Amino acid sequence: xxxxxxxxxxxxxxxxxxxxxxxxxxxxxxxxxxxxxxxxxxxxxxxxxxxxxxxxxxxxxxxxxxxxxxxxxxxxxxxxxxxxxxxxxxxxxxxxxxxxxxxxxxxxxxxxxxxxxxxxxxxxxxxxxxxxxxxxxxxxx
Amino acid sequence: xxxxxxxxxxxxxxxxxxxxxxxxxxxxxxxxxxxxxxxxxxxxxxxxxxxxxxxxxxxxxxxxxxxxxxxxxxxxxxxxxxxxxxxxxxxxxxxxxxxxxxxxxxxxxxxxxxxxxxxxxxxxxxxxxxxxxxxxxxxxxxxxxxxx
Numbered sequence: 001x002x003x004x005x006x007x008x009x010x011x012x013x014x015x016x017x018x019x020x021x022x023x024x025x026x027x028x029x030x031x032x033x034x035x036x037x038x039x040x041x042x043x044x045x046x047x048x049x050x051x052x053x054x055x056x057x058x059x060x061x062x063x064x065x066x067x068x069x070x071x072x073x074x075x076x077x078x079x080x081x082x083x084x085x086x087x088x089x090x091x092x093x094x095x096x097x098x099x100x101x102x103x104x105x106x107x108x109x110x111x112x113x114x115x116x117x118x119x120x121x122x123x124x125x126x127x128x129x130x131x132x133x134x135x136x137x138x139x140x141x
Numbered sequence: 142x143x144x145x146x147x148x149x150x151x152x153x154x155x156x157x158x159x160x161x162x163x164x165x166x167x168x169x170x171x172x173x174x175x176x177x178x179x180x181x182x183x184x185x186x187x188x189x190x191x192x193x194x195x196x197x198x199x200x201x202x203x204x205x206x207x208x209x210x211x212x213x214x215x216x217x218x219x220x221x222x223x224x225x226x227x228x229x230x231x232x233x234x235x236x237x238x239x240x241x242x243x244x245x246x247x248x249x250x251x252x253x254x255x256x257x258x259x260x261x262x263x264x265x266x267x268x269x270x271x272x273x274x275x276x277x278x279x280x281x282x283x284x285x286x287x288x289x
Contacts, residue, residue: 021164028171040206040247041196042275047267066256112257116250119259120191120278127195138260 087121094129186210188251192281213251229265
């Protein structure tokens with residue numbers, strides 16, 4: 001049995017280091033490929049060009065008047081009837097109204113002192129309902 | 142003299158250039174450039190974002206996007222510089238011409254900014270001739286919205 005003690009293990013005692021660079025490059029390439037840089041998001045609008053005013057018939061306008069407290073007054077064209085709504089409900093309203101009149105334009109009039117977020121909420125609802133004809137105005141008087 | 146047999150003596154130095162540290166040098170360079178590279182973007186201003194569920198990615202190259210930061214007290218920052226409301230059109234117009242009318246303005250307004258300031262910015266942009274504007278928002282999750 002003394003013979004067994006003399007036998008040396010043929011397996012190397014060291015961890016193989018030659019391939020560590022390959023592993024490192026593999027990781028590097030993996031992260032290079034999978035990294036996505038965060039892209040800015042937002043609600044796109046097209047501003048009118050200066051001094052271009054288009055006359056629109058009142059019956060094609062849906063007035064959305066955003067008050068300073070965030071409540072939206074909805075007024076259809078010439079009628080003086082006012083309906084009060086919250087911003088998320090505009091989406092459903094717009095879908096209904098645009099089905100009845102495809103030429104409808106949303107005139108968003110915001111109170112000068114209303115926080116910006118209320119306008120964004122209404123714009124968001126209109127974008128969610130695929131509205132394309134939107135006019136952004138400030139409430140006067 | 143034992144040294145006389147010089148022909149038989151071999152140099153102990155290896156003939157090869159040591160290449161085992163090549164990878165280390167490459168990584169050192171890689172890390173150096175990663176750390177020192179600065180992408181030319183303006184710094185973030187501390188604003189509270191408005192949220193919108195319908196927000197979409199801006200369909201334009203990053204170099205054609207100009208951020209206009211609007212804070213709730215009405216201060217405006219463009220390219221890390223403070224401007225007043227009346228300067229906006231004068232600042233934006235040359236940049237817009239330089240980009241050959243491809244520039245998209247990203248209005249980054251604080252959610253509690255009074256709307257008349259946003260309206261003023263829009264009017265300034267109109268007088269600069271800008272057409273494409275994005276109201277930058279954070280994406281609102283539908284789940285959160287339903288919970289509210």
